[in-house]
Amino acid sequence: MRIGIDVGGTNTDAVLVSDVDTVLASVKTPTTADVTTGVAAAIAAVAGQARGGISAVMIGTTHFTNAVVEARRLTPTAAVRLGLPATAALPPFTDWPDRLREAVGGRWYLAHGGNEYDGTELSALRPEELKRIAAEIAAAGITSVALSSVFSPVTAEQELQAARILTEEVPGLRVSCSHSIGRIGLLERENATILNAALVDLAEHIVTAFGAAIAGCGIQAPLLLSQNDGTLMDVSHARSFPVLTFASGPTNSMRGAAYLSGLADCAVIDVGGTTADIGVLAAGFPREASTAADIGGVRTNFRMPDVLPIGIGGGSLVRGTEVGPDSVGYQLTERALVFGGDTLTATDLAVAAGRADIGDRSLVAHLEQSFVDATLERISLRLAESVDRMRISADPLPVVVVGGGSVLVPDALPGLPDLRRPAHHAVANALGAAIAEVGGEVDRVFQVPDGRRTAVLDEARSEAVARAEAAGAKPGTVRVVEVEEVPLAYLPGGATRIKVKAVGELRRA
Amino acid sequence: MHLSGGRLREFAQGCDVLGGGGGGPAGDSLPLALHAVDLNGPVEVVDLAELPEDGLVMPCAFLGAPAIGAERIGTCRESVAIRRHVEHHFGKPVVAMLCTEIGGYNGPAAAALASHAGLPLLDGDGMGRAFPGVDQVAMQLAGVTPGPSVLADEHDRVVTVHAEDGAWLERLARTVVTGFGDRGVSSEYVMTAQQARADGAVVLGSVRKALRIGELLAQPGSVVRRVRALAGEFDGRVVAEGRISAVLPATGPDAEVLATNRRTPAMLEGIGPDRGRTLRLEVGHEYLAVIEDGEPLATMPDIITLFDTYTGQPVSAERLRYGLRVVVLALPCPPLWRTEDGLALVGPGAFGLDLPYRPLEVS
Incomplete structure (x- = not known):
């Protein structure tokens, strides 16, 4: 049995699932200011119904995203980029909002180094230069560094070497290396690395607190955190790479919804109080x-x-x-007509049309049926059009509808006859955490000589599978879920950027 | 007039529109220009008439794969070394930078390169839009000598290529850029201000035009309405509003498909007032033609731009995908491309299309 938890801004949800992924118990509790109290309460509520041992606890959390959005609890961080003389046109922290740059200190250094797309050296590393930078970092009292280097996803050697030099010079310095965080695209990868470096202290604190909450419930099982791509990472990985938890919420919600309906390829419409969020899953992943x-x-x-x-x-x-x-938002139960309020809301229309039994139906009996039907029809058309915008082909696409506002959605949408409303949909995101798997990814430029394409692709696949296994996937269950090839125009030797993602079941202790 | 801050942002937006789906995202080079202006102050935009007759006008553009540029960001000081070599070669001072290609990435990039080289930016460019070829510029038509090609990388490595014709120049220049690690800045077709004043030697007014397009798109109102305003002001035409109903895969060997005139037909199903219409888009590095019932409504070298009706942003040919809702705008190309010689260089046939060129009919 496993426990899946989703910590959202308003609610902390938990589900208990069996070893064959059926939902045995679920609970919705308010998110508490200190978060861990709420997590402990949610775990306690479902763990009490467990018959047998818990093998793992999976948590999807918005802590780290919120820390960045609010620019709070961040560790002062220095960005060190290896690339000179290249990349000087755009120094680190370019285009950062002032508030966030100030919150992490905004200190940066450009140093010599970096590679070309084929792994050859762009500039040689200069150890003396890095030692000077290390001395300045130490003098400024900085304890966390984000290290990036041109084309480090192709070859990480220089980042690793520079990290060694910096940590030798400044004992105790934490170094986040960009090659283990992002993909091709220097500025964006560097930004993610800086955010990661700024979250290391918070990560330590949160991971420890979650561990204590689980232990406090008498559970001795490994703790895993959801990543943005819907896969899991273990505690030691989470301490080093907190930034990888970003946006795990929407991913878990979509995966949970799809799982509940038994579909791997589908659209998901999550209707809340104010918005409907629409996404598409292929092979079980958004x-x-x-x-x-x-x-x-x-x-x-x-x-x-x-x-x-x-x-x-x-x-x-x-x-x-x-x-x-x-939208009237959380005031629905005061302001909507069916609750005796004075505001006509979408929920009132659904009740008037007999699609939902919420509040007092007699309070909307005065609405013209033709008006109700026409307005609901407009909602249907907009939802259908939005699903259509997200789809990737004209093939039939089943639609899974979840969320508190799902009463607005009729039993079929124009052009989308296959529409499903699974049970337990209110805790889809916690379930998404509980059913998550372990992944591995490769994303770099490969040389693809004529006639060697298949061999190179196989090499990339094996590497992704090996990475998934190294990250804790059970050998034999790992499968490749995504392959993308982007040939780089004009380059000789068939230089091609290849992305491969593999996932497998969590290896049970 | 000067370019900086908000004006640069509007300029970049206009460059994306003039890219006609190609040229790479101007949004990617905009930060380079903004940073350059932060360091060196606003970029002055000058008219040809203001330049001394004997001064040199130096065209500049980035060459190489955009994916490399996303990682190996240059210094934008490549133009400093190029300027030095050009002045040495010609024995005259450079008095202005000319944007080689206003469409897409190279528009804002030219502002950044001009800023670092301490040069004003001429209000004009070599194409009036985006084209994939080094020789697809007004200067080629006007008989300006293409060589030498001066290429530089961010290490101040400079290579000067001499060749008698444009095709060899391009071939050798591309080889040099590959040697640089597929990223570099190049300058060809350097000319005096007097040569540039010859009829059609450069496309005049492109910088102000891009800026004006950006201003129009920044106005309030629906996307369709703003695009209509744009068509009205620049003698263009809103061809249709529709939804991409198919993007067919390109066929042929990968390398050839990508490096040459990759053509991916896409279908557009009319929506709103255009319901019932079906249009076919020919897509290469840029949008090459819009065809309805076998009749071309717009073709190269006129500028075909697609706008996402939800975001209002131009959709690049690379990003075109099933399900997008778009407004298709066609803008007339500069008149010099509509001549016989112009069409031989950049007409439908130059992009592998067996279609006659018909000047855009303004609605």
Whole structure:
């Protein structure tokens, strides 16, 4: 049995699932100011119903994202980039919001180093230069460094060597290396690395607190954290790479919803009080956004799920036949007509149409049926159009509807006849954490000589599988879920950027 | 007039529109320009008439794969070394930078390169849009000698290529850039201000035009309305509003498909007032043609730009995908491309299309 937990801004949800992933118990508790009290309460509520031992506890949390968004509890960080003379056109922290730059100190250094796309040296590392930088960092009392280097995803050697030099010079210095955090795209990878370096102290604190909360419930099972791509990492990894937890919430929610409906390829519509969030899953994983993910105003190249929010939710205001985007939000139970309020909301329409039994139906009996039908029809059309925007082909696409506002969605949408509403959908995100797997990824430039494409792709696949196994996946269960090839135009030798992602079941202790 | 801050942002937006789907994202080079201006002050935009006759006009652009540029960001000081070598070669001072390609990445990049080289930016460019070829510039048509090609990387390594014709110059210049690690800045078709004043030797007014396009798109109102305003002001045409209903894969050997005139047909299904219409888009590095019922509505070298109806942003040819809602805008190309010689260089045939060129009909 496993416990999955989702710590959101409002609620902390927990589910208990069996070894064959059926939901045995679930609970929704308020998120507490110190977070861990709420987590402990949620665990205690479901653990009490466990018959037998708990083998793992998986937590998806917004702690780290919130710390960045609020620019609070961040560790002063220096950015060191290896690339000179290249990259001087854009120094680190370019385009950062002032508040966040000030919160992490905004100290940066450019040093010689870096590689070309094929791994050859761009500039040689200069140890003396790094020692000078180390001395300045030590003098400034900085304890965490973000190290980036041109084309380090192709070859990490220089970052590793520079990290050795810096830690030798400044004992106790924590160094986050960009090659283990991001992919190709120097500025975005560097930004993510800086955010990571700024979160290391908070990570230590949070991971320790979660561990204590679990132990306090008498559970002796490994703790795992959800990553943004829907896979898991263990505690030691989470301490070093807290930034990888960003956006695990939407990913878990979509994966949980798809799992509940038994589908691996589908669209998910999550209707809340103010918005409906729409995403598409392929092979059980959300499609990734193609644009750079913006976190607290900083561009990163994280693998964020491609989610389209539209301004339609259960609390959306209805004016004429216009619905949303403003909403009564959490005041639905005071302001909606069916609750005796004076505001016409989308939920009132659903009740008037007989789609939902919420509040007092007689309070909306005066609404013209033709008006109700026409307005709900508009909502349906907008949802259908939004799903259509997200789809990647004209193939039939089943739709899974979840969330408190899902009463707005009829049993079929225009052009989308296969629509499902799974049970337990209110805790889809906690379930998404509980069913998560372990992944490994390769993303770099390979040389692909004529006639060697298959061999090179196989090499990349094996590497991704090996990485998944190293990260804790059970050998034999690992499968490749995504392969992407992008030939770099004009380059000889068939230089091609290849991305491969492999995932497998969590290895049980 | 000067470029800095908000004006640079609007300029970059206009460059993306003039890219006609190609040229790489101007948003990627905008930070280079903003940072350069922070260091060196605003970039002065000058008219040809202000330049001394005998002074040199130096075109500049980045060459190489955009994916390399995302990692190996240059210094944008490559233009300093290039300027030195150009002045040495010609024995005359450079008095202005010319943007080689206003469409896409190289628009804002030229502002950054001009800023670091301490040069004003001429209000014009070599293309009036984006093209993939080094020789697809107004200067080639006007008979300006292409060579030498002066190429530099961020290590101040400089290579000067001499060749008698444009094709060899491009071939050798590309080899040099590959040697640089597929990233470098190049200058060709250096000319005097007097040569540049010859009819059609450069596309005049491109910088102000890009800026104005950016201003129009920054106005309030729906995307369709803003695009209409743009069409109205620049004698263009809103071809259709639609949804991408298919993007067909390019066929042929990978290397050839990518490095040459990759063509990916896409289908557009009309929506709103255009419901019932079906259009075919020919897509290469740029949008090459829009065809309806076998009739070309717009073709190269006129500028075809797609706007995402939700974000209002131009959609690059690379990012075109199934399901996008777009407004298709066609803008007339500079008149010099509509001549017989112009069409031989950049007409539909130059992009592998068996279509006649018909000047855009303004609605």
